[in-house]
Amino acid sequence: MKNNLLSLLLFICCAMATQLISQRVWAQTASASMTVEQLNAIKAIKIANLDKDTYFKSGGFILDRYEERPAYVFAYSDGITRKIYLYKVFSAEDTKELGLLAIYKNEKTGAVKPFVIPGASADRKAWDAYIDDLKYVGEKEPGLMSTLTFVLSREMAGLLSGGAGKADEGSGKKKEEYNFCFAADALVTLADGSSKAIQDIAVNDVVMGYEAKTKTLAPTHVTRIDVHTGSFALAGVWVAPVQEITADTRTTLTAPTLLEATANHPVLTATGRKALGDIKAGEVVYRYDATTQGVVAYKVLRLAASVRSVGKVYNLVTGSGAYLVGETVVLDK
Template sequence: MCTEIHKLVYVIFDKIRESVLLRICVLAVGLAAVAAPDSFGQEEAAPLTLEDYKKFTSYKMEKPEEETYAKIEGTYILDREAKPYVFNYSDGIERKIYFYKMLKGAAREEVGTMAIYATPKSGKMIKVCIPGAKADKKVWDYYIDELKLNGEQEKGFLSTLAFVLSREYSREHANAGKGTSTVAKEDGDYDFCFPAGALVALADGSARPIEQVKAGDKVVAFDAASQSRRGTTVTAVQAHYKEAGIGITKLVLLPTEEVYASAGAWAPAAPIEIEATGNHPLYTKEGRKEMRQIAEGDILYHFDSSRHGFREYKVVAKIEQDGQLVKRVYNLETEAGSYLVNGTVVLDK
């Protein structure tokens, strides 16, 4: 039975691979992402090599429910595209399938998609890399062998991925000619971060709008161990454009001592605001959280120049600004993995 499912999946995949549309992610017992031209002139996806495949699958994913973005050896990136598929069979075992874009190199070229099959209760996890269309035949052969082996060893693996394939294949045809991805994304693309005008703290004590920051600039980072500031270097700057516009979330922060103080006991400080897309990570008292995961009452860290140190700020309001779209957004990569936007600690994506 397992062999028959495997053959069926492979046949369906062959049909899909022959009809890849612009910016449509194809699934082979999961999601096979095929990169398409982007707004900066990239003409075609980079090929996935067998070495790349093994590097991606060697990454230890601790909590896929929380990990939407991961860097591997500074060269490879996993970027989760959508909510997981969830399956509840009559055997009582919950099964989930997560999909991650596989990006490679400084240009972050998309080379395929990683599918992670997980059974949360047992902690079991199976990772397969679905190559992009430009991958070498030996990579496809390796991938098919992985499907066969895992399908024989894990009940439910092939059937859940075959279901996903069927669903995404149907979506592909429903969207034919529309140029839209078949993936049901959570809140738009995962490449977006801060809008223009967000102020980045520089190491010399000044601040600069994020769109003016360049690789090599010295900026302020956060040392979580000592909760103090430190200098770091910007290693890369990404700018992303979307003609249809990008939704932004705003957080409004106040010092925790003011939130809890009695009336008349203090002179109120001006609230701090920070805006970003829902996927960008910030540093909270509980650790790393994406903007969309942060709730009222969460504690963030803001640098207070008058005190020459960081203060705890409480989120007093969270405002989804889907009606106020921006077309271009920016992200920094730093040696330290953090920097300050409007004085508040944020993390590299």
């Protein structure tokens, strides 16, 4: 009787903490109403490595580790270590926040139990499904209710004190930061050296890739294409060959070449991976050279935080992790 009463109290506390945290978190962000179909789809997502996979896309959703936190770890007197991982869930199409994914893991048995916590404006059926999961699974997995209740209650306490929940605001993180993309007319270099607009690229197309280990160009397959619709500002950098800039005998120079993308899209620089918007004048990027069939160094001459705005953007995922846009080496996000 005492155990049943304790379980009921934990269940009530967990449900109340969930409702409060959803109202606080999703009131501060652009959010969308979660349906029960979306809840079930999110719950079915398999995460290969919970400790390393902190940001990824799957099945039309973006999962981003909540406040970039590591797992909550609980060492109980029964000798079993239990963990709770939290992810924010966004719609990949418009990057609106849908809810929170809490994943419970029993380190002894390896059992993993996902709980999709809807946003405050979610469909009632989605909330019913979450409560059903919470009660049914919580009764069958000792330690689950207490760990989940603690985590949600602690996050709620942080929100009420003005701590957690403001990390996005303090870091300047916006929903647009989940889109790493190019305009529809951005030219992708194909394996034969010709080019095609990124909007016309299809999965399994062979494009020119870049192998970081060997620092060479090689054909690679497109494994996925991300498309986002909305309003997106494109940043731009103008580059010119390093050799031309440093040579003092040149009488004519090649006109600077413009590369534009969302400010957060990563490109390859002489100092490694860097977001386009973080590149400074004088830094070096790499572009395709048809004569040598390799890459040559180009120096950034100037940059602009906003070149133009577009209504649709595209991103490729490739086998090599890098491809060429405007003949410039860019990296998978």
